[in-house]
Amino acid sequence: MSTHVDIEVDLLIVGAGPAGLYAAYCGGFRGLRVAVIDNLPEPGGQVAALYPEKLIYDVAALPAVRGRDLVENLISQADAFGPTYILGEQATTAAPIVPSSDGGPSRWLVGTDHGRRVNCGAIVVTGGIGRFTPRPLPAAAAWEGSGLTYHVRHLAEHAGRDVVIVGGGDSAVDWALALQPIAASVTLVHRRAKFRAHESSVGELRQGTCTIITDAQVTDADGDDHLQRVVIAHSSGERTTLAANSLIVALGFTADLGPLESWGIQIVDRRIVVDTAMRTCQPGIYAAGDITDYGGKVRLISVGFGESALAVNNAATYLDPQLSLAPGHSTDSAQQPAAVAASSTA
Numbered sequence: 001m002s003t004h005v006d007i008e009v010d011l012l013i014v015g016a017g018p019a020g021l022y023a024a025y026c027g028g029f030r031g032l033r034v035a036v037i038d039n040l041p042e043p044g045g046q047v048a049a050l051y052p053e054k055l056i057y058d059v060a061a062l063p064a065v066r067g068r069d070l071v072e073n074l075i076s077q078a079d080a081f082g083p084t085y086i087l088g089e090q091a092t093t094a095a096p097i098v099p100s101s102d103g104g105p106s107r108w109l110v111g112t113d114h115g116r117r118v119n120c121g122a123i124v125v126t127g128g129i130g131r132f133t134p135r136p137l138p139a140a141a142a143w144e145g146s147g148l149t150y151h152v153r154h155l156a157e158h159a160g161r162d163v164v165i166v167g168g169g170d171s172a173v174d175w176a177l178a179l180q181p182i183a184a185s186v187t188l189v190h191r192r193a194k195f196r197a198h199e200s201s202v203g204e205l206r207q208g209t210c211t212i213i214t215d216a217q218v219t220d221a222d223g224d225d226h227l228q229r230v231v232i233a234h235s236s237g238e239r240t241t242l243a244a245n246s247l248i249v250a251l252g253f254t255a256d257l258g259p260l261e262s263w264g265i266q267i268v269d270r271r272i273v274v275d276t277a278m279r280t281c282q283p284g285i286y287a288a289g290d291i292t293d294y295g296g297k298v299r300l301i302s303v304g305f306g307e308s309a310l311a312v313n314n315a316a317t318y319l320d321p322q323l324s325l326a327p328g329h330s331t332d333s334a335q336q337p338a339a340v341a342a343s344s345t346a
């Protein structure tokens with residue numbers, strides 16, 4: 001564990017998914033010094049890690065936007081105010097700092113798994129479903145990075161390859177559909193007869209060039225310095241060997257809120273309970289995005305954006321009660337994105 005420099009900001013955002021990135025913009029717009037922390041090595045949360053190449057159709061004013069483009073636009077929007085990104089580090093502890101003698105609100109000291117300490121006036125937790133980890137395929141796990149992957153970051157990486165995809169959910173079927181036009185071959189291996197993916201997607205796949213193998217599992221993998229082939233065991237007892245330079249394991253993922261549960265905020269069924277101002281039960285800690293819960297909650301990117309605006313503006317008035325809750329209209333601001341310093345990495 002290395003020790004990093006401590007930093008001090010007005011607002012710390014925990015989670016760099018869509019909600020966290022938009023919160024970074026909102027915080028900058030309010031004139032706050034903002035840091036964003038995420039345990040993943042790149043920003044974008046679920047969108048960047050799980051479906052960067054998919055088209056999203058239900059973000060307001062964007063009839064269809066590719067996941068990675070949405071994330072890039074969010075980053076560039078927030079960059080207007082130069083937030084500090086702390087990536088590849090998990091926020092593990094949060095402790096209140098005794099209120100100052102001038103009667104100002106208490107601050108928070110957030111610690112990370114890399115030994116960093118962030119002194120902040122308020123926190124917005126945009127931790128989504130928590131830290132998520134792909135479900136492994138033990139028979140081939142050793143090939144991770146040499147042919148086996150859990151996410152398709154760039155379709156082009158699999159162009160011209162013999163691709164084997166394992167899984168029966170939406171991700172597995174979507175990757176098969178997306179890759180069949182550019183891969184040398186695509187085989188989908190699912191251990192059951194019935195798919196969990198949308199029926200229409202499975203129907204579309206059956207019309208294409210993808211080979212679908214059901215009631216079967218990948219039980220071995222082989223190659224030299226890179227994966228070359230996989231062994232498939234069928235429920236009939238038969239075994240076949242398939243050429244495979246790319247093995248995409250799409251068996252879903254496990255999510256874990258982990259350390260957030262020790263922060264003294266109310267968590268029910270792995271969601272943070274908030275009020276209409278996105279306040280948690282701890283003064284100065286707010287939440288937004290998938291991680292929040294309240295009556296009528298809908299877990300969508302667009303909802304997270306609205307919650308981030310609420311959380312940050314309420315946090316701004318917590319930090320300075322003289323401020324108005326409404327941030328004013330961006331159209332009236334003198335914001336000149338190109339002229340403002342770009343974001344930095346701590």
Ligand SMILES: Cc1cc2nc3c(=O)[nH]c(=O)nc-3n(C[C@H](O)[C@H](O)[C@H](O)COP(=O)(O)OP(=O)(O)OC[C@H]3O[C@@H](n4cnc5c(N)ncnc54)[C@H](O)[C@@H]3O)c2cc1C
Nearest residue numbers: 015017018019038039045046090091127128289290300301
């Ligand atoms: C395959 C798929 C397709 C989807 N399609 C759509 C769609 O079409 N439209 C739509 O609106 N929604 C869609 N969603 C849902 C959408 O992706 C989520 O609603 C959205 O990502 C939630 O954003 P968020 O910022 O709240 O959380 P996330 O995107 O989950 O980001 C949370 C981030 O917090 C980080 N984190 C958690 N705990 C900590 C910690 N202690 N320290 C540091 N970092 C931490 C995580 O690493 C993660 O990066 C889809 C989801 C999936 C899986």
